[in-house]
Amino acid sequence: MIDRDEVLHVARLARLQLSYEEIEPMARELSAVLDHVARIGELDLRDVPPTTHVAELTGQLRADEPCQCLPREVVLAQAPAVSGEGFLVPSPQA
């Protein structure tokens, strides 16, 4: 149901590198799961609205007021790489 090329396409969308040996098993396992879940295609769901969320929520917004946030050094302390006051990342152009 899902082939090698599709696996690589989806992996690219998910920003997930797959090693060569991971591709075939992934295609096989995803196909097995997708074949199973595709059975929901047999149901007549015309005029059935989707449920995105079960809790009935209204007026849950808080006031948009400035409040204290975590100190910069606390946030940066867990980063793999920092430069001065920010997170350090490799160049997108590289």
Add this chain to the structure above:
Amino acid sequence: MSATGLLDLSAAAAARAIAAGDLGADELFTAYLARAREDKLNCFTWIPTESRSSPPSAHASPGDASSARPCAIPGGTPLGGVPLAVKDLFCTEGVPSQSGSRILGGYLPPYTATVVERLQAAGAPLLAKTNQDEFAMGSSNENSAYGPVLNPWDHTRVPGGSSGGSAAAVAAGLAPWALGTDTGGSIRQPAALCGIVGLKPTYGAVSRYGMIAFASSLDQAGPLTRDVTDAALMLSHMVGRDERDATSLSFPHEISLPTAERLDGVTLGVPSELAGEGIEAGVLAAFTATLARAEELGAQIEQVSLPHAPHALSAYYVIAPAEASSNLARFDGVRYGLRVDAPGLTGMYTRTRHDGFGPEVKRRIMLGTYALSSGYYEAFYGRAQRVRTKIVEDFRAVFERCDFVVTPTSPTVAFELGARTNDPLAMYSSDVCTVPMSLAGIPAISIPCGLSEGLPVGLQLAGPAFSENSLFDAAHALEQAIGFDSTPARA
């Protein structure tokens, strides 16, 4: 009190003993810490090296969260210092919170999850962090980057998952109680497989702030305990609106400790779709015997139908991975956790995620990304959300005739380590009886109801949204009648 004696107390009994001055909070904490350090089941991902993880809380000044709480035990804080084991995925300030993943190896959060904060304020200090399936994705605890957890009843078998460390620790008596999370059964199924009590509360009852997210429309924190009373006691200190979680709600009434001994006037609905075909014979026998007991206690048993339940697993395994693929986009090697260097920004992202995530997490990210991708969105995600509507309607119809729906919690007893690791569908089928309630957002509790092949069988009771109090009462009445003996797990 002797060391073994105090470790045999339920959490509620220990809190009472502390309040009465018969037991010291420090003494209890030290005894559990010593037991936790002798753990041979791989239940824990972190145990404090100091003698205490936090100052003695029995004498802490009660804050807002504890002063006006129900179920207060006189003297000190309501929970008096009964230690709490917490699933790895809850953020705990300065304490490793890795969600069972290599990508979060050594992560020290700068804040604590609301629910952990509330329980600590009520007098439950952090005993240890517990092992789990990576990002709560799994039904056996074999997907942890920190190794599998063994079932205390039989060390060759799984404890269930994803809250496997929490369930095994409580069953083995290494912790008086534990906090877990349930997205499609991750509290109830391990509770069943380990012979303890586990509750998934109504969606929105407990704040998700500080929980490392899996599937946000389904995730709920809940108690794993030795008995139903402890579950009610813990929940009473967990619930309530939290400004930091916009999907949290005020619980409409106080949670009270259960007292019911009978089930007179209670109607239990048995859905044919979840209590027959596909359920192991021994599990079905224990389930049927429990229904007979329920009748002796005065309950009415009715055969009911949840016509869309057979499609719940499919809908769940589209919706949960879809939400997960989005939630897990945050693990990119920039702000926290693992980074694996590679040329370019995208190279660094993809390499970090390749090395940091385990096979099941990769599978779910792929599944979710596929289901949300252009051309497949309506066929998978759109349809799954419509199935979810039908499942909500199915339960609504049943609850017009019945107080609760009862099913076996898991179709099988604990399976052998490795038995399902190469077959995702077989693993996913462990959740067949628990995902419908998750999709509907309704509360469900699992209690041990007997043994099959010497291993525990769980009974699941589910009720309408916010019916936790009556659910606890019914579960308590059954628990008293069943008199389940959990001794083998603590041997």
